[in-house]
Amino acid sequence: MIRRMIGAxxxxxxxxxxxxxxxxxxxxxxxxxxxxxxRVSLPAMVALGVGGYVAKRYMDKNAAEQATKPTPPPxxxxx
Numbered sequence: 001m002i003r004r005m006i007g008a009x010x011x012x013x014x015x016x017x018x019x020x021x022x023x024x025x026x027x028x029x030x031x032x033x034x035x036x037x038x039r040v041s042l043p044a045m046v047a048l049g050v051g052g053y054v055a056k057r058y059m060d061k062n063a064a065e066q067a068t069k070p071t072p073p074p075x076x077x078x079x
Contacts, residue, residue, distance in 0.1 A: 007033030 010033050037045070 003034035003037045006037065007031065 011027060011031075040048075
């Protein structure tokens, strides 16, 4: 029961975050997540969660650096 609720939450979040994928992708994930949760060990789930968190932090940090970096002026055109 809890696995299905977790699957539904993950599916809804994916569908909301990626409108191009739509509800069908969210529904497929909601169906697949309980199966994966029942097959994966607890240490593997923790490792996946920590890895996802670290990757998100890294991508957010790079995005913030790119936003604050000034863009160089365009090079003059030689004729």
